Amino acid sequence: MAKKALISGYIGFSNFGDDAMLEVLSDYLKSKDYEITALSADPKLTKETFKINSVYYKDFFGIIKEILRNDVIISGGGNLIQNETSNLSLFYYLFIIFISKIFMKKVILFSQGIGPVKGKFQEGLVKSVLKKADLITVRDIYSQRILTKWKIPSKFTYDAVWSIKTPEYNPQNIVGIQLRDYKFLHKDFYKFLAKYIDMFFGDQEIRIYSFQNKSDAKECYALEKYIKQRNMRIKTKVVLYKNTNQILDEFSKLKYLIAMRLHANILGLKYGIKTVPVSYSVKVRNLAYEFDIKHLEASEEPDLHPILTELTRLPFDNAKMENARKRKFEWGFLDNILK
Secondary structure (H helix, E strand, O other): OOEEEEEEOOOOOOOHHHHHHHHHHHHHHHHOOEEEEEEEOOHHHHHHHHOOEEEEOOOHHHHHHHHHHOOEEEEEEEEEEOOOOOHHHHHHHHHHHHHHHHOOOEEEEEEEEEOOOOOHHHHHHHHHHHOOOOEEEEOOHHHHHHHHHOOOOOEEOOOHHHHOOOOOOOOOOEEEEEEOOOOOOOOOHHHHHHHHHHHHHOOOEEEEEEOOHHHHHHHHHHHHHHHHHHOOOOOEEEEOOOOHHHHHHHHOOOOEEEEOOHHHHHHHHHHOOEEEEEEOOHHHHHHHHHOOOOOEEOOOOOOOHHHHHHHHHOOOOOHHHHHHHHOOOOOHHHHHHHO
């Protein structure tokens, strides 16, 4: 009889990064002959897209039923254990872990980013619940340091999206810009970004990517407006998110990339695209530090001139970048729990 795994995460919200992580995880579980169910905001879409079972993520009795019928509960991947978004979100994911252990199920935290967790009560609750997990895999050394400080064991495995299957890289005369909403974005950020795009890439096609249309699309159209105000002759296109294959195909053609979201930057580095991260969060900043690449702070006036001068003239290559293109998620730790 096939074993069963229940996945809890930011699923069903049509977000590239979370969809990509679910794709990598579900493909792996299928290779191990697992029957998979995901808790989702859109069960019908999740079933059709990933060919797995799905239950509405707010169906309390449905969640309990699925926890009882599954052998392994997997939380993740992504930055679930944090309350920067909201306390409610943090409590939800902790509840799934806690109830699963009450029913003596195996619990895996998959490809997680930990923190920030603000508040003594919230931090105490996180420590208490995470100590009950059978395995915690983290996607960055900074998350591992937080757990080590809390005396909670974890395994460092990289982000799961490093293992996504990509088409062959075939760069063309296309520059990718990936944006998201951010309440602390510098008031003239898009104005200055449009100026540098005109200066350095005026003769190339500019594609502006939404990775989650609900929060990204408005920003993409705003930048396109600034670019056109500066130079009507620049060819631009806003690309709204449809599915992971669409984005993987799009990025395989990019020569340059300026990106805000973590998984846009990971995908850029995986392909070897000349990439400039725009930090709106510590996770993006840490990625830039890890690979010794220059980045922008979204809350500050962007000075892209020296960055793009170097990027367009010099090879985008070092030992760390070569390592990026070879990275894979380490599945061995999960195998010990799944078998």
